[in-house]
Each structure stands twice: as structure tokens, then as C-alpha cells.
Amino acid sequence: MKILITGATGFIGAHLVKQIGEHDITILSRDPASASQLLGTAVTAIGSLSHFDNLDDFDAVINLAGEPIINKRWSKAQKGRICRSRWDITATLVEKMEAGSQPPATFISGSAVGIYGNQHDLEITEDFDVSGSVDPDDFAYQVCRRWEQLAVSASSPATRVCLLRTGIVLGRNGGALKKMLPPYQLGAGGPIGNGRQYFPWIHIDDMVAAILFLLNTPxxxxxxxLTAPEPVTNRTFSxxxxxxxxxxxILFTPAFVLKLALGEASSLLLEGQRxxxxxxxxxxxxxxxxxxxxxxADLLA
Incomplete structure (x- = not known):
């Protein structure tokens, strides 16, 4: 299978490329040389989609690109970067798919559980009506909603679209867990805010396995x-x-401290989705x- 992957050098993407097996992999990267060094010579790295008039040569596209959403305060400029890094690449991929006569059979595109907004302890499946149940001013909702709308526009009798509403991905050498570990290792870890918000986690191995499952399930x-079947509250996770x-x-991080440090972005830690x-x-x-x-236990062994 010939597969095009964006975001391949990110935390999830790098794990996926290592596990994807005997396929012909092309990755899109701003720094193709570094990407090839990181992921190995078995992949073909390109710096721009302008190499292609269309994507007819590919059997599948996996779109994982996006500026990290929690690393910085959400200034107007940072919000713009978060949106453009997701929307622009997705729109370009769809445009390239629509330009061909035999587009890829599968388009797997990123999203996040942030599309559901803060639903407290309500159990949320994919049937949840996001259009009528979420604050329209919620930034994470706005990002994911438009991201999904762009991806779904590639759907056709020739192309199926899968949307990855991803939770908090836990892995050994990156992602959320790497950032959480230092205070806990020092004995200073604890719940955030009141700790009752749900923590929709998933192990990186299950995240990658699920993407491959969707790739191979017509x-x-x-x-x-993309969350584990047994979500827990922040307090239980902590x-x-x-x-x-x-x-x-024995310690905890008060909500006001996070709000002072992260501003509006603190909502990602103080709110949650079951x-x-x-x-x-x-x-x-x-x-x-x-x-x-x-x-x-597996990740910290």
C-alpha cells in the first residue's frame, strides 16, 4: 500500500511510522532531511505537496499534522498558528484528492475529543450532537469542528474518511506523560483543580494500533x-x-494557578470529556x- 503521512515526525506520527509495516511510505515534513534521519531511510520525505498535481498515486492518506495546542498561552497569534497548522494542510490534501480521477481509498485525519467541549461526567460516544451541545465560543471546539468539516469534504464513493477524535496520548518518551513526570518524580504531583474533570487517556500502542485498524478496515x-474504554477522573489518574x-x-494544583500560567489554554486541563x-x-x-x-505500569516499567 502506498501511504502519504503528514505529521510523521510528531509524537504519534513517529510511533506510527515505526509500526506501519511493509508499506511504501511518503512523509510530508518542513525539514525532509531531518525527518529521514529520524524515521529512517525506508520512508520518502518531501517538503511540499506542490510535488503532486493530485494524490492518485496513493492508496491512503493519514493526516496528523498540527501545532501543539497546550504548549503556549493562547494569544491571538498562537491561536492562528494552531488553526492554520491543521486547517491549511487538510484543505490542501482535500484539494489534491479532488483534483485526481482515482483518489486515495482512505483518508484518516486528526481531530480531538476537545470537539465535545466540557461535558462534565456525561458519557460521550461518537453519536453525541456537538452542534447543539457545545459552547460555540469554545476554542478547542472551533478548531476541531472546522478541521473535521474540511476532512469530511473529501468523502466520496471512492474515498472513505475516518476522523481521529484523540484523547490524551500516554507514551514513554513524549506527549503528555513526559511533561507530567517531573513533579511526580519529586513527590510534588497531584490533581489539577478539583480533580473531578475526566481524563480521556489512551496508551500510545493502542493509539497506533487503532489507526492501523482503521486503515485496514474498509x-x-x-x-x-481514540480513547481507552475506561476513562478516569483527573484525581484518579493522578x-x-x-x-x-x-x-x-498529597499536593494539588489550584485552578487559579493554571489560569494565571496558561490563561484560556488552562481549560484543556481544568475541563474534560468522558x-x-x-x-x-x-x-x-x-x-x-x-x-x-x-x-x-507498562509505560513506567
């Missing part, structure tokens, strides 16, 4: 929650992480890590 289309590291769990992967499991996908204790 009947799969539409949105999919307690599990402290226990896995054999550290105390998202469930109903569609993935109904199609037969099996999670290796359903429970947070087992996931953290």
Missing part, C-alpha cells in the same frame, strides 16, 4: 473516539501515577490497555 468511516512511581499524593470508543469496539478493535493502572 467499512470504517466517520468519527472515532493517584495512579503517583502510586506507579511510589511517590506521595469519551468512550464505542465505534472502534463495535467494529472489533481490542484494546491492550483498558485500565489506567496497567497502562502506567
Amino acid at each position: 467499512e470504517a468511516k466517520g468519527p472515532f473516539n 493517584r495512579s501515577l503517583a502510586a506507579a512511581l511510589h511517590r506521595p499524593h 469519551a468512550l470508543p464505542e465505534k472502534l469496539e463495535s467494529l472489533g478493535f481490542t484494546f491492550r490497555f483498558r485500565q489506567i493502572d496497567a497502562a502506567l
Whole structure:
């Protein structure tokens, strides 16, 4: 299978490329030389989609590109970068697919559970009506909603579209867990705010396996929650992480401290989604890590 991947040097993308198997892989990167060095010579790295008039040569496109959403305060300029890094590449990919006569059979495109807004302890499956249940001014919702609309426009009798409504991806050497570990290792970790907000986590191995499952399941289309079947509250996650590291769990981070440090972006940590992967499991996908204790034990072994 010939596959084009964007965002291949990111945390999820790099793990995916290593696990994707014997396929002909082309990756899009702003620095093709560095990308090839990072991911190996088995991939073809390009710096621009202008190389292609259309994408007829590819069987599938996996679109994972996007500026990290939590690294910085959401200034007007940063919001622009977050949006453009997702919307522009997705729009270009769709344009290239529509320009051909035999477009890729599969388009897998990123999104996030942030599209659901803050739904407290309500269990959320992919059938949840985002258009009528989320604050339209919620920035994460705005980003994901437009991102998904652009991706879905590639849908046709020739092309199925899968949307990855991704939760918090936990891995050994990157992502959210890497940033969380230092205070916990020092015995200073604890819940954020009141700790009751849900933490829709997924192990990186299950994240990659789910993408490959969607790639190889022709009947799969539409949105999919990329989250473990047993989401936990922030307090439960925090307690599990402290226990896995054999550290105390007595401190907490007040909400006002996060709001001072991150501004509007603090909503990603103080709010949450109890998202469930109903569609993935109904199609037969099996999670290796359903429970947070087992996931953290594996990642911190």
C-alpha cells in the first residue's frame, strides 16, 4: 500500500511510522532531511505537496499534522498558528484528492475529543450532537469542528474518511506523560483543580494500533473516539501515577494557578470529556490497555 503521512515526525506520527509495516511510505515534513534521519531511510520525505498535481498515486492518506495546542498561552497569534497548522494542510490534501480521477481509498485525519467541549461526567460516544451541545465560543471546539468539516469534504464513493477524535496520548518518551513526570518524580504531583474533570487517556500502542485498524478496515468511516474504554477522573489518574512511581499524593494544583500560567489554554486541563470508543469496539478493535493502572505500569516499567 502506498501511504502519504503528514505529521510523521510528531509524537504519534513517529510511533506510527515505526509500526506501519511493509508499506511504501511518503512523509510530508518542513525539514525532509531531518525527518529521514529520524524515521529512517525506508520512508520518502518531501517538503511540499506542490510535488503532486493530485494524490492518485496513493492508496491512503493519514493526516496528523498540527501545532501543539497546550504548549503556549493562547494569544491571538498562537491561536492562528494552531488553526492554520491543521486547517491549511487538510484543505490542501482535500484539494489534491479532488483534483485526481482515482483518489486515495482512505483518508484518516486528526481531530480531538476537545470537539465535545466540557461535558462534565456525561458519557460521550461518537453519536453525541456537538452542534447543539457545545459552547460555540469554545476554542478547542472551533478548531476541531472546522478541521473535521474540511476532512469530511473529501468523502466520496471512492474515498472513505475516518476522523481521529484523540484523547490524551500516554507514551514513554513524549506527549503528555513526559511533561507530567517531573513533579511526580519529586513527590510534588497531584490533581489539577478539583480533580473531578475526566481524563480521556489512551496508551500510545493502542493509539497506533487503532489507526492501523482503521486503515485496514474498509467499512470504517466517520468519527472515532481514540480513547481507552475506561476513562478516569483527573484525581484518579493522578493517584495512579503517583502510586506507579511510589511517590506521595498529597499536593494539588489550584485552578487559579493554571489560569494565571496558561490563561484560556488552562481549560484543556481544568475541563474534560468522558469519551468512550464505542465505534472502534463495535467494529472489533481490542484494546491492550483498558485500565489506567496497567497502562502506567507498562509505560513506567
